[in-house]
Amino acid sequence: MNDTSTLKPGHIQGETGIWEMVIGLEIHAQISSKSKLFSGASASFGSEANRNVSLVDAAMPGMLPVINEFCVEQAVKTGLALNAKINNVSVFDRKNYFYADLPQGYQISQFTKPIVGEGEIIVDLDDGEQKTIGIERLHLEQDAGKSLHDQHPTKSYIDLNRTGVALMEIVSKPDIRSPQEAGAYVKKIRSILRYIGACDGNMEEGSLRADCNVSVRKSGEEFGTRCEIKNLNSIRFIIQAIQSEAERQVDILEEGGTIDQETRLFDTSTGETRSMRSKEDAHDYRYFPDPDLLPLKFTESWVQDIKEKLPELPDSLKKRLVKDFGITSYDASILVEEKDYVDFYQQAANGRDGKLTANWMITELFGALKKDNLSFSESPITSENLGELISLISNGTISGKIAKEVFSNMMKSKKSPSEIVKEKGLEQVSDDSEILKLIDQVISDNQEKVNEYLSGKDKLFGFFVGQVMKLSQGKANPGVVNKLLKEKLK
Amino acid sequence: MPNKDKIVDVPTVNKIARLCRLDIPEANKENLTNDLNNILGFVAQLDEVNTSNVEPLASVTGHKLPLRSDFVNDGNIEDLVLKNAPENSSGFFVVPKVIE
Incomplete structure (x- = not known):
């Protein structure tokens, strides 16, 4: 390996040259609503198992979803804060897959017509530079339930409290070029969400989590095949996971291999990603418009009302x-x-x-x-x-x-x-006569040093200041001490 | 115009069955494939109409999507929710182990 100390963040020195990372993020932000996206059950965290579950969430036959207006408003508010296009007509689709914590057998999401389209944000990097990152879309969707695998040797335990809680999925464009930029992007999104109150941004409780799409390429080449790292719940893990995944891909490519497009998990104990061994059909979701829900429509004036009520956002506040x-x-x-x-x-x-x-x-x-x-x-x-x-x-x-x-x-x-x-009694002493007393004391205690100073050893001046300050227990005004000492030691 | 006769074949039926977690007896697959082709062929007649300037029809009633206000008025019915579960324990559904 060559010396990597001069490499830019997001660059990897391989045997065949320098590789560049291409990263896109999908952030799942839980909306700070009291109730769920399509039911009146509580969306709060940490309740008894299956307490916050309605018959709609449990997918009992004949139950119909009714959308939460507050959640729609938060999505629009977030779209406006991301400088994005608001789609006054959007459609809910069913994303079909089977999993024990998804009782409907599908997730209600938005596929072809999301509520928010393209936008952009400016992120602040550690070196003080700024970078604009494009937003591809934002859509509303339901969260899934929680599976506990460690309660029983052969069984999984399912809690549906989170089932149906409202999420916003915010998808970035593949504009991110380093793990650090990805971290800065998540920070900025989290900050904006907190300012407008759409999401509490609490990553420990899972209110904000990210999927990272990572690929590598030689500078100027086409995008490589990407892998998706699922469900990262801290900025530190995002940074680690992207770095290790990109290094893994470079190793494979340099050995003449190819990257399989797949979903991977980040193992926090090893700091590496591993394949989720998903079946070939994992991504065949057979989306179609949800027949239980009509298209979501709202007027331009409703959007304008929300826009006028937006609080001052970080970028403008920073300038101010x-x-x-x-x-x-x-x-x-x-x-x-x-x-x-x-x-x-x-x-x-x-x-x-x-x-x-x-x-x-x-x-x-x-x-x-x-x-x-x-x-x-x-x-x-x-x-x-x-x-x-x-x-x-x-x-x-x-x-x-x-x-x-x-x-x-x-x-x-x-x-x-x-x-x-x-x-x-820590008030600063600025009174000339009191400080002069201290100076006299220091001079008489250090006659030898005074002589050295007077014969040209200028550097000793600091020593006298220090001694006076020490004698005053730090309370003497250093400006006054300096001034009086100079006069005294002429 | 798409080929109306053979839209799905047996491998497609197998795939859909797997995605839907349906166990279809081997003997029924040929018939099912024909049925599906008939249904899809019937629907495919719509392709003969030019709809490029027609908005998708979401509702014939003209109803608007109803919205609800954000307050909690449901839940707290664990017993009811768990009632039909083949197995439950301390408030959880209990299912055969599923792990990625």
Whole structure:
């Protein structure tokens, strides 16, 4: 193998040259509705087995599906947020296959006429670059039930609570060229879905999962044969699975083999993909329009109403943060990743130093939360308290160094910073006469070093500043210390 | 015009039967193939009509797709849902092991 350190992400160095990945994603996003797509049973997670099942979901004869208006609205809202074409007429089809957790024997989905057509989003990459990724379509469909295979040696246990829960399948164009871009794409979709409230984006609970279509080719060549990796439920797994699958394909092709178009599973314990050994007919779904459901039609003015109610989306919010608070585009892109971050930031930075607030939030707060294994919503520090801390730094009450001490105290005690500063007497000392006392003390304690300094060893200046700061227990205003020391040591 | 006489053959019948999980006795397959060809041939007469400018007809009644509001008014009927299951345990349907 050649040195791979200079390879671009998404490139694989093979024996015959550099290979490029071509990736397309299908994201399944569970709609945040109370009830299911075609029945009035609850769509909530974690209930007793088969509690949230109606006779419609159980596919009893004679039951008819009736569509949930809220779910239709969320699909349209998402389509608008993805800058996509909204299809005012769409059709539901039956996708036929047999599986124990699919009592109907078919999934109601949309095949030829989805509710949302082509669109595009801009994703932010780690190097600060942006890339536009095309959206092929978005359609509404039912989720399947859950099979438990580990309860019994020869039996599977079936829970239909998830059966019929509304999903949006968002299909990208094959515009993605690296695992990292795929990760950034999923992040962006998740962020948009959360902003508009169409899906909670919770990947652990399975509200958001992705199928990845991966193929490889030499740059400029036609697309290769692709494999589909099913049901990935974390961004880390998506990145790992794509990388390992692409490497597997390169190995096969370079040995003169061909890629079988197939569905594969990602084994999280080995970090590799394996074939699902599906039967040859697995993809013969015999779609046809569902005779139980008429075409879904809505008016342009209904779409316009939804459009007017859309909240501000991450891209526009990012621009506004840069403009209003003077922060870098990179910091802004981190802050707009989650609606909660932006709300917190805007409260904390309101009327204060925006850059300083962004630094404290991104570096200190995010860092501390990660260290303590806390989620953002569990933060012991409120936006009011972080804002107050910024004010104390900006108006010179405490130094940046003391601020860090106050901050870690805030993480533990949940107290307000001014309370902590008062209790511990941490106010910054800026008073000339008090600082001069400290300087005199340091000079008399270090007469030898003073002589060295005066005979030209300039570098020692930092040592004196350090000593004064130490003597003040970090409370002396470093600016004043610098100024007075310079005068004193002339 | 498609060939009206032989739209499906025995291998096609076998494939459809497998997809539908139907067990069709060997002796019936020839007849079934003929039946299917007759039905499909009958329907294929529609191909003689030019429909390129005709919208697909979804309903003759002119009804619109009814929509429901998003609230929970169903479920909590595990007993009823599981009633016809050949086997169940602690609220689950129990079926022969199916694993990918």
